Amino acid sequence: MIFNIHGGHNRIVVGACGCFSEVEEDRKVKDLVISKLIALGHTVYDCTDEQATTQRENLSNIVSKCNAHKVDLDISIHFNSFNGLAHGTEAYTYDNLGSAYKAACQIVNAISELGFKNRGVKVNPSYYVLRKTTAPAILVECCFCDSAEDAGRYNAESMATAIVKGLTGQVVLASPKPAVNQNPVKKSIDEIAREVINGRWGNGESRRQALVQAGYDYGTVQAKVNQILGCVSSSPSAPSNNLLDLVRKTINGSFGNGAARRAALGSRYAEVQHQVNLNIKHQTMNNPRIY
Numbered sequence: 520m521i522f523n524i525h526g527g528h529n530r531i532v533v534g535a536c537g538c539f540s541e542v543e544e545d546r547k548v549k550d551l552v553i554s555k556l557i558a559l560g561h562t563v564y565d566c567t568d569e570q571a572t573t574q575r576e577n578l579s580n581i582v583s584k585c586n587a588h589k590v591d592l593d594i595s596i597h598f599n600s601f602n603g604l605a606h607g608t609e610a611y612t613y614d615n616l617g618s619a620y621k622a623a624c625q626i627v628n629a630i631s632e633l634g635f636k637n638r639g640v641k642v643n644p645s646y647y648v649l650r651k652t653t654a655p656a657i658l659v660e661c662c663f664c665d666s667a668e669d670a671g672r673y674n675a676e677s678m679a680t681a682i683v684k685g686l687t688g689q690v691v692l693a694s695p696k697p698a699v700n701q702n703p704v705k706k707s708i709d710e711i712a713r714e715v716i717n718g719r720w721g722n723g724e725s726r727r728q729a730l731v732q733a734g735y736d737y738g739t740v741q742a743k744v745n746q747i748l749g750c751v752s753s754s755p756s757a758p759s760n761n762l763l764d765l766v767r768k769t770i771n772g773s774f775g776n777g778a779a780r781r782a783a784l785g786s787r788y789a790e791v792q793h794q795v796n797l798n799i800k801h802q803t804m805n806n807p808r809i810y
C-alpha cells in the first residue's frame with residue numbers, strides 16, 4: 520500500500536502539552552510508523568511540516584504535501600489533551616464509510632490492547648486535514664499527553680507498533696537497542712524521579728536524551744515525576760500574574776515543558792494549561808485569549 524504519514528503541529532506552532540509534549544512525541548511515533556511500514560514493503564511519504572509559523576499555514580502545508588502524492592490513506596498523528604483526567608485513545612475520520620473508518624477502528628483497537636481506554640472512532644467532517652485531503656484520511660489521537668495515567672503507559676515504540684498493526688495486521692518489533700541500554704547498573708525509578716525533580720537531569724529534550732542514554736525509559740521516569748509532584752502542584756510560590764498573561768508566557772515557552780512548566784506555574788498550572796489547550800483547539804495560539 521501507499522501511505523502519507525505526518526506528525527501534527529510543529530515546533531513553532533506547538534500542539535498540546537501536559538505530562539509530555541505532543542509535538543515531540545508525535546514525531547517519534549511518526550518516524551517509527553514510517554520505518555515499520557517501509558520494513559513491511561509499503562511506500563510511505565512523510566508529510567510533516569516543520570516550516571509554518573501559524574496553525575493555518577501548518578495545516579495547509581500538510582494538506583499540500585499529502586495531496587502531492589496518490590496514496591491509499593493519509594495518517595495524521597496527534598496526542599490529545601483535556602483536563603488531566605480524560606484518558607485513552609481515539610481516532611477521527613471524515614465519514615464512517617470506506618477504508619479510512621475501517622483502518623481507524625483497527626488502529627484504536629490495537630492501541631487499546633496496550634491498556635489504553637478505547638474511546639472509539641469519531642466522525643468529524645469539519646477537521647481541516649480530513650476535509651481537504653484527497654485520499655481517505657485518519658487523525659489518530661494516540662492518547663492524552665496531559666493524563667498521568669496515559670503518560671505512564673505511553674511508549675513511542677509500542678504506540679507505533681500498534682498503529683502499524685492496525686493499518687496492516689502485521690507486527691514489526693523494535694530493532695535491538697544499543698548496548699548502553701543493556702547495562703544493568705540502574706537506580707530505581709523512584710530514585711531517578713527524585714533526581715529529576717532536584718534538577719540533576721536538566722530539562723526538556725536534554726533531560727530526555729540523558730535519561731535514554733543512561734538506559735532509563737523516559738516515559739516511565741516522567742510519569743513517576745508527575746506522580747510524585749501530583750498532577751496539580753502545591754508549590755507555595757504561585758505566580759501572581761493574571762491568567763491571560765500566564766497563558767501567553769506559557770505559549771511563548773517561558774515556562775518550558777512538562778514537569779518544569781508544572782513547577783513554574785505552581786497552583787496556577789491546571790487553569791493555565793486548560794486555557795493553553797483551548798487556544799490550541801481553537802487555533803488562537805498566535806493571539807491567545809481566555810475561553
Ligand SMILES: [Zn+2]
Binds near residue numbers: 534535597598599
Ligand atoms: Zn494535535
